[in-house]
Amino acid sequence: MYKLLSIPxxxxxxxxxxxxxxxxxxxxxxxxxxxxIYNQTKTNSKWKVSDGTxxxxxxxxxxxxxxxxxxxxxxxxxxxxxxxxxxxxxxxxINVKEDTAFAATxxxxxxxxxxxxxxxxxxxxxxxTHWAGCLYSVACNAQNSKPKPYGQWNTAxxxxxxxxxxxxxxxxxxxxxxxxxTSFIEKVAKSNMKNYPAFNTFxxxxxxxxxxxxxxxxxxxxxxxx
Numbered sequence: 001m002y003k004l005l006s007i008p009x010x011x012x013x014x015x016x017x018x019x020x021x022x023x024x025x026x027x028x029x030x031x032x033x034x035x036x037i038y039n040q041t042k043t044n045s046k047w048k049v050s051d052g053t054x055x056x057x058x059x060x061x062x063x064x065x066x067x068x069x070x071x072x073x074x075x076x077x078x079x080x081x082x083x084x085x086x087x088x089x090x091x092x093x094i095n096v097k098e099d100t101a102f103a104a105t106x107x108x109x110x111x112x113x114x115x116x117x118x119x120x121x122x123x124x125x126x127x128x129t130h131w132a133g134c135l136y137s138v139a140c141n142a143q144n145s146k147p148k149p150y151g152q153w154n155t156a157x158x159x160x161x162x163x164x165x166x167x168x169x170x171x172x173x174x175x176x177x178x179x180x181x182t183s184f185i186e187k188v189a190k191s192n193m194k195n196y197p198a199f200n201t202f203x204x205x206x207x208x209x210x211x212x213x214x215x216x217x218x219x220x221x222x223x224x225x226x
Contacts, residue, residue, distance in 0.1 A: 026069060026207075027054055027221040037065035038098060038105055038208060046211055054218040056090070056211050066105045067209045068096060074204035075226040078158045081219050086150045087119040088214035091136060094158060094165070095205040097198065105208040107196045110179070111136040112158055112167045114216065116150040129191070133169030135177075137192045144172035153219075161226050163203065179203075 026034055029052040037045050045062040048055050058064070073094075084090055093109030102108055113136040115124060124130040127137075132147035133156070134140030147169065148154050157168040166176040177184045179200055193199045209218060 022224065024223045024225070025221070026071075026223045027218070029053075029219070032067070034070050035067050036070060037063065038068045038096075039100055039103075040065060047209075052219055054209070054221070056209070056216050058211070058213055058215065064211050066093070066211050068098060068105065068206045069208075070206075072205050073160075073207060073223065073225065075161045076159070077224040077226060078207060078222070079156070079224075080221040081153045081155055082114050083151055083153050083217050084114060084116050085215045086116060087121070088114075088116045088150060088216060089120065089124070089212045090114040090214065090216040091210040091212070092156070092158065093208035093210065094160060095200070095202045096208045097202045097205050102198060105210070106136075106199075108198045108200075108202055109205065109208060110138075110165065110200060111210070112156065112175075114154075114156075114210075115147065117145060117147055119150065133167055133172070133174030135165075135167065135175045138187055139175055139177060141172075141174050141176075144169065144174045146170060146172065159226075 031049055032047060036042055043063060045065055046056050046058055046060050047067050091111040091113050093105045093111045096105045096109035113130060113132055113134050115132040117131050128142035129137050129140045131140055131142060131145035133145050155170055159166045163178050163180040165179050167174045188194060188200055
């Protein structure tokens with residue numbers, strides 16, 4: 001025999017299902033609603049929106065600063081497309097703790113490096129952990145760091161689920177590790193990120209898009225909470 005659920009019970013089930021494994025368009029393609037500059041209130045910055053694309057132009061009016069989400073995220077799948085100009089350099093950070101105790105997003109957050117590998121500065125070209133798709137300055141599946149030529153759109157994905165973090169560039173796995181593991185913590189201790197004591201100490205946080213010295217564009221930014 002089947003029992004009919006009450007309307008409140010059905011609504012509860014629907015609500016529970018809708019809060020997990022659903023896509024959120026965290027960038028609406030029209031304006032910067034849902035974002036702000038790290039450690040700043042809403043203010044005019046180098047970040048603009050044009051034709052559905054999130055753009056950072058270092059030569060434009062406004063202050064420099066990484067753009068962070070208003071919300072925090074823990075277990076998620078973040079997908080987006082990106083391009084940089086010739087020799088361009090940028091990044092996307094996860095688990096960023098926004099606090100005036102930390103001067104920059106990289107002090108706490110893990111960065112997926114975005115780079116024009118072929119025309120990058122020499123210091124980036126000789127260190128594979130600086131290549132596109134890698135966990136900046138820590139680890140990389142270097143053979144899979146194959147960004148498209150500058151000015152062309154790349155696809156990217158970042159997944160964090162119960163401590164396992166993976167980065168994907170153009171459908172190739174460029175980094176994966178358990179960020180809570182002893183082996184990963186040892187990797188960090190041997191990297192330049194050891195100079196930032198709060199790096200990787202927060203297991204949830206904000207997403208940040210880096211304002212480097214180069215132009216960068218993002219589109220089709222979607223978040224799925226896991």
